[in-house]
Amino acid sequence: MATTLVTGVAGFIGMHAADALLSRGDRVLGIDILNDYYDPRLKYARLERLSERHGRSFHFERVDFADRHDLDAVLSAHRFDRILHLGAQAGVRYSIDNPHAYVQSNLVGHLNLLEIARARRVEHLVYASSSSVYGGNRTFPFRVEDRVERPLSLYAATKKADELMSESYAHLYRLPQTGLRFFTVYGPWGRPDMVMWIFTRAILAGEPIALFNHGEMERDFTYVDDIVAGIVAALDRPPADDGSEKPGGSIGPHALYNIGNNRAEPLGRMIDLLEAEIGRPAIRRHLPMQPGDVSSTCAEIAPIQSQLGFVPRTTIDEGIPKFVRWYREFHGLDDQRGMSPTSSMATASPREMVG
Numbered sequence: 001m002a003t004t005l006v007t008g009v010a011g012f013i014g015m016h017a018a019d020a021l022l023s024r025g026d027r028v029l030g031i032d033i034l035n036d037y038y039d040p041r042l043k044y045a046r047l048e049r050l051s052e053r054h055g056r057s058f059h060f061e062r063v064d065f066a067d068r069h070d071l072d073a074v075l076s077a078h079r080f081d082r083i084l085h086l087g088a089q090a091g092v093r094y095s096i097d098n099p100h101a102y103v104q105s106n107l108v109g110h111l112n113l114l115e116i117a118r119a120r121r122v123e124h125l126v127y128a129s130s131s132s133v134y135g136g137n138r139t140f141p142f143r144v145e146d147r148v149e150r151p152l153s154l155y156a157a158t159k160k161a162d163e164l165m166s167e168s169y170a171h172l173y174r175l176p177q178t179g180l181r182f183f184t185v186y187g188p189w190g191r192p193d194m195v196m197w198i199f200t201r202a203i204l205a206g207e208p209i210a211l212f213n214h215g216e217m218e219r220d221f222t223y224v225d226d227i228v229a230g231i232v233a234a235l236d237r238p239p240a241d242d243g244s245e246k247p248g249g250s251i252g253p254h255a256l257y258n259i260g261n262n263r264a265e266p267l268g269r270m271i272d273l274l275e276a277e278i279g280r281p282a283i284r285r286h287l288p289m290q291p292g293d294v295s296s297t298c299a300e301i302a303p304i305q306s307q308l309g310f311v312p313r314t315t316i317d318e319g320i321p322k323f324v325r326w327y328r329e330f331h332g333l334d335d336q337r338g339m340s341p342t343s344s345m346a347t348a349s350p351r352e353m354v355g
């Protein structure tokens with residue numbers, strides 16, 4: 001039975017990925033710092049769900065993976081076969097006010113995981129990158145072969161730097177790795193700082209929502225179950241160290257893939273679907289573009305389709321109602337359309353469009 005070390009296991013994607021691995025009989029050693037970038041109660045609730053569903057196959061340790069000594073101390077008691085590194089300081093806009101958090105978690109943390117992988121000779125390290133590395137890329141859809149040297153935020157710069165650090169470890173130590181560039185992930189147990197959550201909350205409360213770039217935004221929204229299917233497929237297939245060129249251009253054992261839906265959905269369509277499921281109209285406020293943001297994303301997914309058999313299955317027409325239903329249930333909202341416990345008239349601004 002394989003054991004996977006999952007970092008950021010109390011996070012949105014980490015919880016879902018751990019759940020999928022445990023459900024098929026793998027063991028998971030999960031780590032997380034449980035920081036308060038967003039309400040930690042949601043992180044505790046995710047951990048509780050994993051423990052309830054999987055009992056002793058799931059083991060959790062609270063640790064800061066940017067602290068190498070603490071990390072080594074915690075991991076010394078455990079063995080694992082591979083690593084799924086999903087923990088990070090996420091978010092584009094938060095990096096404008098909190099740059100050091102990104103250097104710690106995303107650069108120092110990534111190096112620490114690379115060193116652990118190297119010392120333990122794990123069979124595969126799969127790590128999270130982001131569509132934000134494409135910055136202001138003008139060719140659509142975004143391809144892993146595109147040159148991505150113009151990040152529009154520090155968050156994007158750290159994710160690109162992670163890919164470069166991984167490439168050097170694949171070359172120097174032949175460490176098999178796969179980097180996954182996620183495109184705007186949404187679904188049950190999602191992130192309160194992201195656009196879908198923030199708009200859902202505001203529409204339920206009768207508050208206005210902020211449409212940056214006057215609503216002229218498109219996103220390749222990816223349902224979390226599709227992301228998880230891609231993660232599990234990637235984990236099971238470490239890239240071969242055979243000198244062949246991998247997606248992303250490495251000739252070491254290091255592959256890079258986009259995971260998206262391959263559809264750029266206008267923000268307006270997402271809001272229409274939220275309104276339909278919630279049963280009340282959004283109050284839309286048009287605002288200019290925000291610094292660090294990009295107006296459109298779309299993933300080219302041919303490499304992950306052909307190499308890992310990945311097929312996105314959930315359109316936003318199915319996924320958005322599922323998210324809204326979970327949101328109502330999680331918050332104990334009754335089924336009276338449009339009811340919400342709190343309401344203020346401040347405009348709800350999405351902090352995150354990309355992740």
Ligand SMILES: NC(=O)c1ccc[n+]([C@@H]2O[C@H](COP(=O)([O-])OP(=O)(O)OC[C@H]3O[C@@H](n4cnc5c(N)ncnc54)[C@H](O)[C@@H]3O)[C@@H](O)[C@H]2O)c1
Binds near residue numbers: 354
């Ligand atoms: N959700 C998206 O749309 C999206 C899009 C692109 C990329 N990503 C990437 O996917 C990964 C998972 O994202 P998510 O949406 O689940 O985010 P999340 O914020 O819900 O989860 C990240 C988890 O990492 C933990 N963490 C952060 N720093 C840590 C540290 N120093 N030590 C230990 N734990 C730490 C946090 O406490 C959190 O629980 C991240 O790497 C993120 O950058 C997400």
